[in-house]
Amino acid sequence: MRIFTRSAFIAAAVFAPTLALAQNWDMPTPYSDKVFHTINIMEFADEINSATDGAMTITVHSAGSLFKHADIKNAVRSQQVPIGEFFLSRLSNEDAAYGIDSQPFVATSYEDAEALWAAQRPVVTELLAKQGLMPLFAVPWPPQGLYTEGEVNSVEDLGGLKFRAYNAALEQFATLAGASPTQVESPDIPQAFATGQVEAMITSPSTGVSSQAWDFVSTYTPINAWVPKNIIVVNKDAFDALDASVQEAVLTAAANAEARGWAMSRAETEEKTAIMAEKGMNVVEPSAELMEGLRAIGAQMQEQWNASASEEAKSIIEKFNM
Numbered sequence: 001m002r003i004f005t006r007s008a009f010i011a012a013a014v015f016a017p018t019l020a021l022a023q024n025w026d027m028p029t030p031y032s033d034k035v036f037h038t039i040n041i042m043e044f045a046d047e048i049n050s051a052t053d054g055a056m057t058i059t060v061h062s063a064g065s066l067f068k069h070a071d072i073k074n075a076v077r078s079q080q081v082p083i084g085e086f087f088l089s090r091l092s093n094e095d096a097a098y099g100i101d102s103q104p105f106v107a108t109s110y111e112d113a114e115a116l117w118a119a120q121r122p123v124v125t126e127l128l129a130k131q132g133l134m135p136l137f138a139v140p141w142p143p144q145g146l147y148t149e150g151e152v153n154s155v156e157d158l159g160g161l162k163f164r165a166y167n168a169a170l171e172q173f174a175t176l177a178g179a180s181p182t183q184v185e186s187p188d189i190p191q192a193f194a195t196g197q198v199e200a201m202i203t204s205p206s207t208g209v210s211s212q213a214w215d216f217v218s219t220y221t222p223i224n225a226w227v228p229k230n231i232i233v234v235n236k237d238a239f240d241a242l243d244a245s246v247q248e249a250v251l252t253a254a255a256n257a258e259a260r261g262w263a264m265s266r267a268e269t270e271e272k273t274a275i276m277a278e279k280g281m282n283v284v285e286p287s288a289e290l291m292e293g294l295r296a297i298g299a300q301m302q303e304q305w306n307a308s309a310s311e312e313a314k315s316i317i318e319k320f321n322m
């Protein structure tokens, strides 16, 4: 006996390819909508949507609204979502290779950050592949500067300050400077200052502006200590399941997003520093004494990094120094 009527057979044949092609991906990200990383990701999603004529859409869930920042990587790994963004060096507890861009005074300019990423990318790609993940693109934050109430002339001035941190390296840096670090996600910064949980921080001018730093500190010192990155990763099985033309659209949009993101980041550094000055903050060049003290802490941290790094991780630094 034939189970399918003729019309049902035709309907299945007509609709099956459409069903197989139509994809909607949920994408958790940690930062809020006005942050340039999120704006860049929205464009990435738009580009995929138009390149595939709507066959593939991505819904961006910003500011940790779908998954908390700390959970995004594992959510992609376990296929709860196919794609996500996170701060790359937050994985440094898994392997030192992930953390090299957040080591103080290793790469402090965009040129150096680019060279570091070129050396880091293959190592990170291989590590992520072991977890079924594939990096699509990475974009740096502007160089990281110091936010304090009043001027800081030496490392001693940081002693005892309640310090906002966003990863293990910054926690270590703050501790070595004699401060007391506390982890706070960037959307929670205003609240943390308002309640006295923290009183100083190191972050980019982008985050200084998005958190309205002028509401709680008077001084910005561009110590330009490191240029950390966000990374966008996709679950490899989810990617492999896509139609070849959709895969290509995703990879093209990713390459464009990486180039655009780096350009946006460069432009942000001056723009956002100028906004902080307009809002009344003192933008103060760091003293030689402060920089010397901070560099000494960086050197100490780099020794520890070397001691904990695999040969592959250390090869990043070797390649970078060539």
Ligand code: PCA
Binding pocket: 087, 141, 142, 144, 166, 185, 186, 202, 203, 204, 205, 206, 207, 228
């Ligand atoms: N902003 C993010 C990470 C680095 C940066 O510039 C934050 O402060 O959490």
